[in-house]
Amino acid sequence: MTSRFQDHGRATAPEFASPLRLPCGITLPNRIVKAAMEEQLAGRGGHPDARLVTLYRTWDRGGVGMMLTGHVMVDRSAVAQPADVVLDAAGDLAPFREWAAAAEKSSFWMQINHPGRVVQRDTGSRALAPSAVPVDIGPLSKLFPAPEPMTAGDIRDTVERFAVTAELAEQAGFAGVEIHSAHGYLLAQFLSPLVNKRTDQWGGSLRNRARLLLDVVAAVRARVSPGFGVAVKLNSADFQRGGFDLEDAHHVIEWLGGSVDFVELSGGSIESLATAGHPADERTLEREAYFLKLAGELVADASIPLMLTGGIRRARVAEDVIARGFSLVGVATALAQRPDAPLRWLAGEDGEVPAPRSSLRSRSLRAAAVQASITSRLHDLSRGRSRPTLAPAAALFVDRYRRSRALRRRRRERSTTS
Ligand SMILES: Cc1cc2nc3c(=O)[nH]c(=O)nc-3n(C[C@H](O)[C@H](O)[C@H](O)COP(=O)(O)O)c2cc1C
Secondary structure (H helix, E strand, O other): OOOOOEEEEEEOOOHHHHHOOOOOOOEEOOOEEEOOOOOOOOHHOOOOOHHHHHHHHHHHHHHEEEEOOOOEEOOOOOOOOOOOOOOOOOOOOOHHHHHHHOOOOOOOEEEEEEEOOHHHHHHHHOEOOOOOOOOHHHHHHHHHHHHHOHHHHHHHHHHHHHHHHHHHHHHHHHOOEEEEEEEHHHHHHHHHHOOOOOOOOOOOOOHHHHHHHHHHHHHHHHHHOOEEEEEEEEEOOOOOOOOOOHHHHHHHHHHHOOOOOEEEEEOOOOOOOHHHHOOOOOOOOHHOOOOHHHHHEEEEEEEEEEEEEEEOHHHHHHHHHHHHOOOOEEEOHHHHOOOOHHHHOOOOOOOOOOOOOOOOHHHHHHHHHHHHHHHHHHHHHHOOOOOOOOOOHHHHHHHHHHHHHHHHHHHHHHHHHH
């Protein structure tokens, strides 16, 4: 095996292999982070079960320095998907303790999220949003109910829910939480001038649009111990004309300084689909780590560690992300495909991981099919199965079937608890 990291003929350890001490005091053994992937594997009551323990144990053994869970809902009455994990005051902490214990080597953090208006009608979720601006994704828009503009009471309640979930995550044994403020979910909806049309203290100027995120961060920080990690996932841009852009991201990162341990940079929203895959096969580092060029502009004067996620599937690209000044490298798809990729990369292999591709003609269908294929891979790993990844188009059918079963269970559970 030849090392790709050579210094005058001598193999050198890659930069991403070095430990990182975060402001909260946690030291990560290396810079490779398993980024959040919604697993859709919750058991009864939105609780994790043995499948999620198996899945995260697999990644923990694969060499990552840190693992982020898929997004965990802070309110069971508003879920992005019917089989999403929920952690709120009504839940049972014991299964979360077992989940947290899956990590033996890496630092295990929970990503916490409120979907806002991105909830499908059939989940029976309450669609909250800063303003009554509906989701616009063409013919599929009808899957989403018209959102209710949030009252001041709804906003206070949401801040409290994030704080409660973070507190419970700490009690369960997680090392930190990442607050999801990207990809068009509730906190990103407040940040976006296209979705947030409010004229009160939560709308208008960027400072006002960022108020909910900053209040959530402050409430979480006040509720957890100083050694517990708090991070934020933020879009470097929404990729929509008139949306949240790079300059906005720059200011928000500045305001988060001193309160969070790192900011993960990603991009896109349900309406722009920029997270759905890198645009081309062209092999320049920027094309592979597709937010690198954009997010790279944020690195120069950031006072907090930044993590870059998106399109990273080989060691050379991970190394370049660190060389450009990022502290952490977020990897999602490649770790679904090959959970032990970090061990290979740390051992000096370039270890490129192929990504699933779909040739369906519609862009949104293609994105959904690739996502379904990765989800089916997570489901296989959670059962200890190692068959080849399901082709994206076939995965779409399996996904529909699985989702309808989860929906039926959610409806049964809600009818017995209401
Ligand atoms: C199946 C799947 C589920 C995802 N779920 C989440 C999620 O729950 N939270 C989140 O912040 N990002 C989620 N993402 C986005 C990833 O974290 C990441 O930002 C994106 O996939 C780009 O990185 P990659 O090219 O390494 O996959 C998901 C991605 C996939 C493929």
